[in-house]
Amino acid sequence: MINTSSAKNAFKKVTGKAQKVLHRSLDQHVKLAVTGLSGSGKTAFITALVKHLTTQAEHKNLPFFDVMREQRHIASKIVPQEALKVPTFEYQNALNALFPLEGGVPKWPASTERINTLRLAIKYQSNTGLRGHFSPQSTLYLDIIDYPGEWLLDLPMLEQSYHQWCNQQYPLLLQMPRVKTSHAFLDALEQLDLNTPVDESLLAHISQLYQQMLVGLKKDTKLAMLQPGRMLMPGDLQGAPLLLFFPVNINNDTVVEGSNLAHLIKRFNAYVKEVVKPFYNEHFKHFDRQIVLVDVLSTLNEGHETLKEQSSVINQLLAHFSYGESGFFKRLFKPNIDKILFAANKSDHISAKHHKDLALLLDSLVHEQSNQLKFDGVQIETMAMSSIAATQPRQVTDKGQTLDCIYGKPLNEQDWLTYLPPQPPNRMLNMNEWPAQGFEFLSFSPMPTPDKQLKHIRLDHVMQYLLGDKLS
Numbered sequence: 001m002i003n004t005s006s007a008k009n010a011f012k013k014v015t016g017k018a019q020k021v022l023h024r025s026l027d028q029h030v031k032l033a034v035t036g037l038s039g040s041g042k043t044a045f046i047t048a049l050v051k052h053l054t055t056q057a058e059h060k061n062l063p064f065f066d067v068m069r070e071q072r073h074i075a076s077k078i079v080p081q082e083a084l085k086v087p088t089f090e091y092q093n094a095l096n097a098l099f100p101l102e103g104g105v106p107k108w109p110a111s112t113e114r115i116n117t118l119r120l121a122i123k124y125q126s127n128t129g130l131r132g133h134f135s136p137q138s139t140l141y142l143d144i145i146d147y148p149g150e151w152l153l154d155l156p157m158l159e160q161s162y163h164q165w166c167n168q169q170y171p172l173l174l175q176m177p178r179v180k181t182s183h184a185f186l187d188a189l190e191q192l193d194l195n196t197p198v199d200e201s202l203l204a205h206i207s208q209l210y211q212q213m214l215v216g217l218k219k220d221t222k223l224a225m226l227q228p229g230r231m232l233m234p235g236d237l238q239g240a241p242l243l244l245f246f247p248v249n250i251n252n253d254t255v256v257e258g259s260n261l262a263h264l265i266k267r268f269n270a271y272v273k274e275v276v277k278p279f280y281n282e283h284f285k286h287f288d289r290q291i292v293l294v295d296v297l298s299t300l301n302e303g304h305e306t307l308k309e310q311s312s313v314i315n316q317l318l319a320h321f322s323y324g325e326s327g328f329f330k331r332l333f334k335p336n337i338d339k340i341l342f343a344a345n346k347s348d349h350i351s352a353k354h355h356k357d358l359a360l361l362l363d364s365l366v367h368e369q370s371n372q373l374k375f376d377g378v379q380i381e382t383m384a385m386s387s388i389a390a391t392q393p394r395q396v397t398d399k400g401q402t403l404d405c406i407y408g409k410p411l412n413e414q415d416w417l418t419y420l421p422p423q424p425p426n427r428m429l430n431m432n433e434w435p436a437q438g439f440e441f442l443s444f445s446p447m448p449t450p451d452k453q454l455k456h457i458r459l460d461h462v463m464q465y466l467l468g469d470k471l472s
């Protein structure tokens with residue numbers, strides 16, 4: 001008797017172990033990268049994503065997310081991250097801002113300007129094949145990596161020499177809209193002789209003017225193509241020589257040793273090698289999925305030039321995602337990314353019947369390159385969404401007409417407002433099609449939420465696209 005039962009126990013142990021091994025091999029990992037220019041809504045997106053997978057993980061909140069609809073989601077929680085060098089996404093701080101204590105006013109979480117991460121373990125019941133048959137439940141480890149889109153925009157620099165970079169960047173400074181603010185920098189540049197022995201303090205001074213110009217352009221025009229990206233949010237690199245460079249007007253290829261030009265080249269190369277490349281090697285090439293948040297409505301507010309630049313930057317970037325034979329990444333890094341989502345964020349700033357227009361507009365911006373990417377096997381999609389809806393739809397009847405308005409509290413205002421937002425165009429407009437009065441979309445404060453439940457627009461579609469197949 002004793003023998004049999006101990007044999008049984010041993011057998012149980014073995015099967016238990018085998019099951020554990022099986023489990024482990026069936027557990028999956030996904031690295032989801034979240035990017036977008038600062039202010040595009042990365043922090044709000046990650047907060048909403050985590051909230052909806054943890055304390056709001058219900059079918060009614062995410063009807064188009066299969067794992068929820070099919071009631072196979074068991075539970076998700078934040079677990080310790082594996083990347084110990086990367087700061088942790090401050091989820092609790094974000095919640096504290098959105099759900100203040102009794103009497104407080106909800107605020108948008110403070111923006112962060114660095115890479116950060118968070119790991120979620122998502123436990124679910126599998127519905128297909130091997131996983132469904134053998135394992136009662138599976139776990140998907142989801143690493144969410146939030147990084148400034150400004151860093152991504154440095155990507156083309158990896159393939160450029162300083163001369164090529166200058167030839168691309170310098171002429172832009174003489175055109176609208178940059179020329180409005182580039183005077184101080186261009187005037188100072190006049191004093192610089194490229195061929196004389198290096199004058200470090202002059203280079204530092206001109207770099208400072210260049211940085212001020214970039215920061216001003218970023219703030220006032222929302223232009224996308226501002227390089228080097230770290231000048232916009234330098235962190236520890238502020239003042240480091242490798243960040244003290246700028247584009248100049250180069251006419252010939254001769255470089256005098258020890259000259260100002262020689263030093264500018266050296267710094268440019270150091271920036272690419274020591275800042276841009278490590279980011280791609282340590283982070284970028286490990287990403288599996290990428291969501292790019294685009295604040296299309298703010299771009300429309302800025303005008304035609306900004307929208308056009310947004311489009312050209314997106315396409316320039318996408319060209320670098322290509323896996324094709326000539327694909328830049330293929331040669332340099334061999335990336336993993338197999339799905340990219342461009343999301344026109346903050347769609348709660350317009351009425352629901354125009355969401356489709358917003359998605360079509362973004363699609364038309366991405367269009368140029370998406371065909372090549374699809375051909376190379378990368379899935380690419382565009383959607384209009386809102387991570388945290390800050391308005392409610394309201395129908396208003398005016399002179400017998402029903403108007404689809406939105407209701408909310410405009411940012412930095414005291415009073416609530418019912419308002420009819422403009423309709424965004426459903427494709428890229430050229431200059432003479434642009435409305436004379438331009439566009440003016442308002443921004444809103446987050447809604448008070450007595451039930452501590454966030455509302456979204458199509459976050460479930462986004463989750464299904466990015467994670468659905470990993471949770472089947």
Ligand SMILES: Nc1nc2c(ncn2[C@@H]2O[C@H](COP(=O)(O)OP(=O)(O)O)[C@@H](O)[C@H]2O)c(=O)[nH]1
Nearest residue numbers: 038039040041042043044108111386387388390
């Ligand atoms: N209405 C609305 N506003 C949003 C949403 N997401 C972000 N915002 C606004 O955009 C600002 C910047 O968002 P944030 O997540 O900090 O952007 P980040 O710099 O990319 O992390 C916020 O302070 C909000 O004003 C959204 O889903 N709906």
Ligand SMILES: [Mg+2]
Nearest residue numbers: 042043111112
């Ligand atoms: Mg942020």
